[in-house]
């Protein structure tokens with residue numbers, strides 16, 4: 001899967017659909033600093049996006065067997081446009 005690349009660590013987050021999670025632990029294996037299991041064996045996010053290895057998180061999201069994880073990337077076009085405007089001024 002190829003998705004949009006976040007411009008910075010604050011531009012993305014991960015959503016966990018607890019109803020879809022079967023507790024396989026694959027996300028924990030790929031990104032142990034970002035995911036863990038809670039006391040119901042459901043995946044939960046423990047990591048901060050600023051400190052996370054986005055590549056590992058993306059791999060974990062892609063490897064989830066049930067599609068319970070979603071990598072959410074903010075639309076940064078407005079910010080990018082503003083940055084370009086500032087350069088021209």
Ligand code: SF4
Pocket residue numbers: 016020021022023024025026027028042043063064065066067068069
């Ligand atoms: S890989 Fe998917 S199904 Fe497995 S624990 Fe993580 S979120 Fe749940």
